[in-house]
Amino acid sequence: MNPPIIDIERLVGELQQLATISDCPEPPPAVTRVVFTETDLRARDYLRSLYEAAGLAVRVDAIGNTFARWEGSEPSLGAVGTGSHCDAIPHAGLYDGTVGVLGGLEAIRALQAAGFQPRRSIEVVMFTSEEPTRFGVGCTGSRLMSGAMSPADLVKLTDEVGDDYDTVRKRAGFSGDLASAKLPNGYYEAFVELHIEQGPELEANDLAIGVVTAIAAPAQADFTVTGEGGHAGAVLMPRRRDALIASAAMVSAIDSVARASKSPDMVATVGKLEVHPGAVNSIPSRVRFTLDLRDIDGANRDAVLKEIEDEVDRIAVERGVKVEHRILNADPPAISDKNVVSAAVSAAESLNLGYQEMISRAYHDSLFMARVAPMGMIFIPCRGGVSHRPDEYSSPEAIAAGVQALALTLASLAG
Amino acid sequence: MNPPIIDIERLVGELQQLATISDCPEPPPAVTRVVFTETDLRARDYLRSLYEAAGLAVRVDAIGNTFARWEGSEPSLGAVGTGSHCDAIPHAGLYDGTVGVLGGLEAIRALQAAGFQPRRSIEVVMFTSEEPTRFGVGCTGSRLMSGAMSPADLVKLTDEVGDDYDTVRKRAGFSGDLASAKLPNGYYEAFVELHIEQGPELEANDLAIGVVTAIAAPAQADFTVTGEGGHAGAVLMPRRRDALIASAAMVSAIDSVARASKSPDMVATVGKLEVHPGAVNSIPSRVRFTLDLRDIDGANRDAVLKEIEDEVDRIAVERGVKVEHRILNADPPAISDKNVVSAAVSAAESLNLGYQEMISRAYHDSLFMARVAPMGMIFIPCRGGVSHRPDEYSSPEAIAAGVQALALTLASLAG
Known part of the structure; x- marks a missing residue:
């Protein structure tokens, strides 16, 4: 297929709009968005409005993991997943996680605009609480989805004022059975997450794409x-x-x-x-x-x-x-799936984007998704390798290249 | 005069009642009471009700220092002051400062009950913000009263959220001209503060009274x-x-x-x-x-x-x-006034209370009052020398002895 066209102006606008939904006393690019706060809920509402505008079917599980589904021509097949998180540690930047969520949505919109019809459904996931800020443990959303953490262990977690996870999620309006959040076997045929590198290698090597082969422990x-x-x-x-x-x-x-x-x-x-x-x-x-x-x-x-x-x-x-x-x-390290790596490499090559295979020293929801799906990640460069700070930055060109590579990877995996 | 009779049950009851006015999540004896909070204001209301019940005339200055006056037979003479503070650092105990304020009131009530008529007026002072918790600098009340800090320097102080002293005091309802808080020359003929030792010496030496000769720098x-x-x-x-x-x-x-x-x-x-x-x-x-x-x-x-x-x-x-x-x-150290020391020593002796002269390593509002009045302090033992903790404790007997010695000292200085 032809390279899908990314509306980078729209995407950057959405990233900036999302960044205004923040509890940081400073304005964007400084962002604070902690799970299950009012601010987190407002961010979720904003995402839902974008998903619905793109015609995606939205499903929210018992702890708020949000799935926006573009139905494939064979909806009974395992889906292809992408996505990341939208929570932000205190005084963070606006690209960590959000590029994978809004970029995942943009990849779907670009494929739709290109007239692509996937065989497998494609889903963009917004994982609840990748950051460990509130409960001391990160990736509670993907841990529960993958079975890496049991509901019994999850509800033992408490926040700084002593409220337990179960109380806090219910107060935020997420009240379903926690056991139901575990993904059924074969739910995803593949999962691929787009993320900023949060390290200096791609920028130093002047490369547009990092294809992750393993996530550090x-x-x-x-x-x-x-x-x-x-x-x-x-x-x-x-x-x-x-x-x-x-x-x-x-x-x-x-x-x-x-x-x-x-x-x-x-x-x-x-x-x-x-x-x-x-x-x-x-x-x-x-x-x-x-x-x-x-x-x-x-x-x-x-x-x-x-x-x-x-x-x-x-x-x-x-x-x-x-x-x-x-x-x-x-947690143990995770190894990427060969087919997902190969689909991402092919995407970069067909787009003439410079790439390298690399290890992720930061961890991600994909660390846990690897337990229930063939997993891969696509990294894009960020300035100076800086992350978890307001001056975290990826250029519109870098984001557009990453979303384009993601779109082709999803198209290839979804058949 | 005969030893004035201390109603220790009433006094301990008032100390315990005051301790319930607290922002500490734990119940008394744990106390948190930070200056210019709602809780501080409620504590001030409580004190005012006690002062008024004792027939004292209450005056509040521009930053909330509160003076409760028992008028002497020659009210134009310099008064004799006593008092201390009622603010408490986070998770503190219930005796630091409060024993000097409520004990000062009880000393006056005991002298009233004994039929004593002072020549000089006797005032009990509640100093604003002895503790540095909110603005980083302690004793702002006595610094301003004594001229140790100028209004211009005071208003430069900010709290943790960046609000300046002037804004915060006005929001709490204290709006007068800051310069008016400086005491006129000769306002006090003498000032004597009753306080728990906050150190182990008196308990170790089995003594009821410490007469402070200097306050450490x-x-x-x-x-x-x-x-x-x-x-x-x-x-x-x-x-x-x-x-x-x-x-x-x-x-x-x-x-x-x-x-x-x-x-x-x-x-x-x-x-x-x-x-x-x-x-x-x-x-x-x-x-x-x-x-x-x-x-x-x-x-x-x-x-x-x-x-x-x-x-x-x-x-x-x-x-x-x-x-x-x-x-x-x-701040430089302060040296106690000989006449005040001698009045306190005589009081202890006439009550047959064991005493020692000693140095205060903790600092107090008296450090600043020494700049505008002949100053002295009376210490009472506290268990294990412990202070600034919920398990801070002085026995009713220790408090009664200290208040009795204070009453005689005030009577002697007020003539």
């Missing part, structure tokens, strides 16, 4: 350090068991252990750290912090995780504080 | 560390300029420098530390933390403060981050 944990509080003026230094002083040593140790690892891909991040009670003149009695640890080798990552836990325990004893740690997830 | 500063954010999965360790990793090294250095100081009274506390953007999978781009540094020797404290600033700058260079620091206050 992330682990996340949280630590609660309990010392003894008191008045900052009255308790002398030798008598202190300051939870923050101990936590500072632990955070430094995490950095050192990760840097000392032999793997160049090992990354460790303490992204959240909260001090209790949090007053200038009060000795911290309790600190909670998180750990995000990744490597492309799962066993290597688990060894470093163990080393970090040991080091944290040692520091707790040394500083006279207590520490509890809890591994929130330690 | 506190310094407070804040630090903003700016690095580079990004996605936790995508930016490799050697390329990172993580604001939290740098801050952890700085916090550790603050602890080390203070411990290495030759002064056994040197205490350094990082009580607040906030991470931006604060998501589990986002590299911290910015961290703000506070420093509270105290010693009984102002010059020694300033030398350590300088050493900490140098060390923080060195670490910033080493870690490739920027750091700004700002000294919020570095």
Whole structure:
């Protein structure tokens, strides 16, 4: 088929419109959109209006995963899925996830405009809560769809004010049976996600397309350090068991252990750290912090995780504080499906787009979709490799090229 | 005169009633009461009702400092002041400050009941915002009353959401001319504050009364560390300029420098530390933390403060981050007035209460009142020296003894 024509002006306009639906005190491109907030719900309404305008049939599952379906000529066959997420961590940018959702929609619209009639249905999915912001665990939508997490484990998750996942989703209007969200066998013939790279390689190599062959293995944990509080003026230094002083040593140790690892891909991040009670003149009695640890080798990552836990325990004893740690997830890596990779490579080649095969160090809903469908991902370059920041940026040309490659890949997979 | 009779049941009841006016999610004894919140205003209403029931004339100045006056037989003479604060840091206890306000009221009621007629008027003061929780600077009420801070400097202070002091006080209903809050010369003939010790000495020495001869010099500063954010999965360790990793090294250095100081009274506390953007999978781009540094020797404290600033700058260079620091206050120590000390000592002796002279390492509104009035403080023991925590506790007997000593001290100073 001829290259489908992407209406990039419309697509960029929709990305920018979606970015205005934000809880960030700063205007776009700064975006904050946390799952099951009023803002998240408004974003979902906006998406639905676009899906319906494109004639897609919309289905929402028990935790808000949203499926917009372009029915194929043989609707009983397994469908071809694409899509990503629309939630955004505090003070993020406007491309992460959204390019895969709105770009997926645009790919369908371009195929429709080109007069293409798919044999298999094509669906664009908006996954609930790819980001772990609210419940500490990311990809709850795709975990539940793929069976990577059970409904029983899901409802145990709580947000910062102690509300559990089940209460919060119901309050947001998602009330179905959680077990029903698990996809039936064969529901998807293939799943392919379009996403910004969130790293510097494509830009550095001046390539338009990254075809992902594997997704790195992330682990996340949280630590609660309990010392003894008191008045900052009255308790002398030798008598202190300051939870923050101990936590500072632990955070430094995490950095050192990760840097000392032999793997160049090992990354460790303490992204959240909260001090209790949090007053200038009060000795911290309790600190909670998180750990995000990744490597492309799962066993290597688990060894470093163990080393970090040991080091944290040692520091707790040394500083006279207590520490509890809890591994929130330690998922195995995912390998892309050969046919999906090959369809994406063919799409890039037929469009004369420079491409490379590459590994995703960031994780995505596709990590879990790989458990229930042959999976692949298409990356596009983003400026400086920057993501999770307001200055995250992919050019309209880069987005258009990615959507065009996605459209051809979907067309090829949907037959 | 005979020892005035303290209605300790009434006083403890009032302390407990006041503690129910709290924003702490936990019930009393946990208390959170931050200046100019609805809760602060409700506490002020409660106090006013008690003052009026005792026949005291209530005056409120431009930032909410509240004066409850028992008129003396020679009202044109300089008054004798007592009092303290009722604001409470997050998750604090119910005795810090409140014992001086409600105890001051009870001292007046006991003198009234004993038929005492003061020559000088006696006033109990409730100072606005002794705690630095909201605006980063403590004792704004007594700073303004004493001229230690100008109205121009006061209105520059902002709270965490960026609202300035002037806006917030007006929103809370305090709208007078800020300059009018400065006390006229000779307004107070003497000022004496009753307070829990917030340290372990009196309990350890089994003494009922501490007569404070000097208040240690506190310094407070804040630090903003700016690095580079990004996605936790995508930016490799050697390329990172993580604001939290740098801050952890700085916090550790603050602890080390203070411990290495030759002064056994040197205490350094990082009580607040906030991470931006604060998501589990986002590299911290910015961290703000506070420093509270105290010693009984102002010059020694300033030398350590300088050493900490140098060390923080060195670490910033080493870690490739920027750091700004700002000294919020570095007040000189205050020395108690001989006559006030002697009146308090005589009161303790005439009541057969064990006492000692001592230094206050915590600071108080009296630190600033010392600039405009002969000043003294009376301490009572608190369990384990614990303060700024829900388990802060002074026994009814300890409070009654302190209020009795305060009543006699006020009677002696008021003539």
